[in-house]
Amino acid sequence: MNNQEILNTIHSLLPSRLESAEFLTAVVKLLHRERPHYTWVGVYLLVGEELVLGPFVGKPTPHTRIPLNQGICGAAASSGQTLIVDDVNADPRYLACSLETRSEIVVPIKYQGRILGEIDIDSDQPAAFTPDDREVLEGVAGLLADSLIIDTTISFPWHG
Numbered sequence: 001m002n003n004q005e006i007l008n009t010i011h012s013l014l015p016s017r018l019e020s021a022e023f024l025t026a027v028v029k030l031l032h033r034e035r036p037h038y039t040w041v042g043v044y045l046l047v048g049e050e051l052v053l054g055p056f057v058g059k060p061t062p063h064t065r066i067p068l069n070q071g072i073c074g075a076a077a078s079s080g081q082t083l084i085v086d087d088v089n090a091d092p093r094y095l096a097c098s099l100e101t102r103s104e105i106v107v108p109i110k111y112q113g114r115i116l117g118e119i120d121i122d123s124d125q126p127a128a129f130t131p132d133d134r135e136v137l138e139g140v141a142g143l144l145a146d147s148l149i150i151d152t153t154i155s156f157p158w159h160g
């Protein structure tokens with residue numbers, strides 16, 4: 001699928017009134033399936049001052065809760081800006097999940113300036129993420145923000 005087809009597919013899932021948890025799961029699976037350089041794809045949701053891991057595809061990570069002042073994940077959520085790290089081993093903020101990971105992109109999920117969470121993607125390829133990835137993922141983050149803001153009853157079945 002091209003970027004627009006990915007966005008259209010995700011948009012078409014929105015009115016089906018999936019629970020947010022199911023919707024997020026469908027989105028991480030779709031991104032992982034459609035972009036072979038996305039080795040690990042997950043969504044973190046902001047709960048208080050912590051990012052809590054929601055649905056993901058890839059190896060389990062020890063980082064199921066990340067304080068806002070830690071990691072590339074914390075930096076992206078704190079700044080509200082997409083962060084692309086071409087070489088994770090050269091970034092002192094990096095919290096390792098898998099030894100094979102070489103690069104990472106983190107895209108905040110925002111609604112009217114408020115941070116709701118983020119999309120986190122790791123690649124086993126160095127410098128894997130291009131402006132094209134940023135474009136589609138910022139679009140997807142906008143759709144996730146819409147779904148999260150609609151479903152105020154979201155619960156956290158993943159990590160208590």
Ligand code: SME
Nearest residue numbers: 061071072073094095097
């Ligand atoms: N690498 C992230 C932690 C999350 S795991 O990669 C899934 C970070 O530095 O914040």
